Amino acid sequence: MNELMRRLGLRVPVIQAPMAGGISTPELVAAVSEAGGLGSLGAAYLSPAQIVEAGAAVRARTERPFAVNLFVPHPLPTVTPEEVAAATAELAPLHAELGLPAPTLPERVQEDFAAQFQAVLEVRPAAFSFAFGRLGTTERAALRESDILTVGTATSLAEAKALAADGVNAVVVQGGAAGGHRGGWMQDDLADTLALTRAVAAAVNLPVIAAGGLMDAADVRAALNAGASLVQCGTAFLRAKEAGTSAPYRAALAAADPGQTVLTRAFSGRPARGLANRVTAEVAIPLPSPLQNALTRDLRTTAARTGRAEFLSLWAGEGHARGREGTAAEVLRTLWPEGEQ
Template identity: 70%
Template sequence: MAALTRLGLHSPVILAPMAGGISTPALVAAVSEAGGLGSLGAAYLTPQQISAEIAAVRGLTQRPFAVNLFAPHATPQVTPEQIAAAEAELAPLHAALNLAPPKLPAQVQEDFAAQFEVVLQAAPAVFSFAFGRLERGSLEALKARGILTIGTATSLTEAQLLQSDGVDAVVLQGSAAGGHRGGWQRDDLAGTLDLVRAAHQSLSLPIIAAGGLMTAEAVRAALAAGADLVQCGTAFLRAAEAGTSAPYRAALAAAQAGQTTLTRSFSGRLARGLANTVTQELRRPLPYPYQNALTRPLRSAAAANHRAEFLSLWAGENFWQGREASAAELLAELSGGREKA
């Protein structure tokens, strides 16, 4: 925990790095200003956009914050037949929004090396990553710049590998977590507290619990189980400063407990969100990142036209405990008056 102590946090809560415009500079700064650690989800941004967003955060706060990217990984091979099948399956949904037929773009993801270089030069207090491991050279470069590193694991096996790599802390993502599963090798889909307890017995580095933590009571339970800090995303989806679209907010407010599902339909990678037309009808998604690129026009049009049935409504299992409020108010509720260095 010594490495994280230098962040000077007054709350044990880290904002989950929600990519896709949810973790706006305003939200990141608001959480950091209130004593937590704001996190900028930058995985889908160009290097130029990352630079601009980091500058925007720094224009709003002098407190520490994190920047998150998806770790580099081998891009799977797909056949023309697979692409055609995925496009055909998506075509009726495009037609429902008067969009042109779906077509896989030539570029399906941003270049990690270019993104990473921008983050390295900007030198935020923390760099976090998901979907894999970093090469030793990258970890050494971050350390040389004084940047703390946080990896993401969905199993004890992955957490142990990250510890052997030399990260400063690890996020343990339980099965209740919303959004993409951050692991890469073995996903146990274990409960958050069970995962934290197991890691507490075998890891020597700081543990950050994630998944289903929507109340002060849940945060306290995670800390009691052995977590040093917690990471919350769904709890901030309806924050005033969040970039959550109006139809997304309305869907969260209207849905009932038990309406989340694990799906690959939107991105080709397993993620938890509210069940809707897309999760029910798309059964032959391409692997990530191809499916993510293929469904981007649908998701953009759905947000613009207030059609939540076509949106990726990422949310953890306990989303129903969320509410509309400022980020500072939500952080105070989660913190429950308890300080953590």
Template identity: 50%
Template sequence: MRLSELPRIWMAPMAGEAASAALVAAVCSSGGFGQLGAAYLSPARIAEVAADIRARTTQPFGINLFCPQPWVRDDEALDDYLSRLAPWHTALGLAAPTRPERFEEDFEAQLAATVAARPAVISFVMGDPGAARVAALKAQGFLVVGTATQVAEGLLLQASGVDAVVAQGYEAGGHRGGFLGTAEGALIGTMALVPQLVDALGIPVIAAGGIADARGVAAAQALGASAVAVGTAFLLADECPLSPAYRAALLAARDADSTLTRAFSGRLARGVANRVTRALEGADLPAFPQPNAASRPMRQAAAKAGDADFISLWAGQALPLNRAGRPAADLVAALAKGWRP
């Protein structure tokens, strides 16, 4: 399959609560290209969800993974972070937080499960998968897509042989997908990033960040994008399994509530500000994925308790443009109106 054969409207891969077979399949079945954010899924779970997607649709889909992150365990910093979480654990009726036994899934095992699932596209964020890995995946018939937050990353990914690059603008929700320099040094808006990558690269560029309706789609196409990836707008789709507290927080959020934070995971990410992001603003935290694993019990308990103050409310800056709860098919159709054949 060629990239040009895929739909122009992509659902950005969203790990965590939004990683749902029903949502991915609904997007694919309605003329879009759905992707499963599998970064937090075990290899066995990747196989299960991929099989569920195939049971729901005959259309192609993608699977996204986080590239392995270099990090050093820092128990002193981790214990300090756990002490910050302790009062919130108490408020939620949880036992005092403890050091996680495991911090992340095994990337190679996840990738093996992804290959076995045979998606049309395997995409990566937070790194360059490398020329050897890209060549091996392409030899097996996969389309390979990388993520760039600046031109230098796009050039490196192109040199590694990827089929396309997602241009993740500053406006995008969730974790920043860049990997060169500092995250703060690559906060480039979609309107500025897309044309620079289009001019610098000889492969397709997929625009992501701040696109929530047909106007955003049209603007991305005018800038030279070959497709668009939309994430936040799909969070409020009927098929997205967000907790009621998360959904309510998104519906109530104003434009000024959008924030960049490391509070929940240790890595810069965009979401709706809440008690945790405000309390930990500017705090010196251990490196990702240590806080991500340490805060998971709190986040899960808060979701069950309906308390959005302790949930990582990932969402992009265009959130207020798309409030309506509706089937994913309706959103795909509305977005597609912005793309000129």
């Protein structure tokens, strides 16, 4: 057991990745924490009130530590009316196929980060993780005062060094095989997970959390041997019983062959890895993030409700074909079997 595990009170060196958008339900977060890992609530798309409510729902199910994750905001991008018209025209046939009105860009495209952050402080999780950037001095001081462990996300050695200079307690190094959004902001190397883990562990004096393509016990051991203190797994938990993964999403994962993932900006305007489908193939001129995410929200919501996986953001890492169904505790045991605890 290493120092990071001791500080977080973990029995298993595995973090369930904070998958925003409803995947990391309070039930999933609590189940992973209760089984000895660290459950993580992906709260980036939740309102402040929803964050407080979800935190209470986790605590109603477990007394174990858990984490909350947010996206560091950036200034809203400036786009021309012509760019908006082109992006909406590209989505219009897909909307029509689902019986939806023509797509329009809503006035509000993201949550208020400052208010979200205050809600996190109110929840007071054991750890706060973040992606897409660096925290300000005020936020870092507030987390220290609340004794909340701070975890940044890096997709390159340069980003890891910047986070270390800010004084984070640990850094997630996200290899190129990882599913979902690329968590960096400055330079994305799309590096092999183990190679990036070794490089960061050798260069920065803080605990490293390896992420990307880690699907079984052999992967976890390899990452720990490469210098990681913990591993973070998302795709491995997508088909867990407690996850909020929709039925068409689950079916697409179960049917997908290896090698079917692509990096795409089609759904959110930010690079993310998921299963290829019609949207990733047909949307070529998305708006930048977070505008495209707001523009495609109705499409994704309706697709999930009507079972149309070809219109869903099917985030998944390169190891998706090795995923399995089961409870969160059963998935966790495949990553760290009982005999190794």
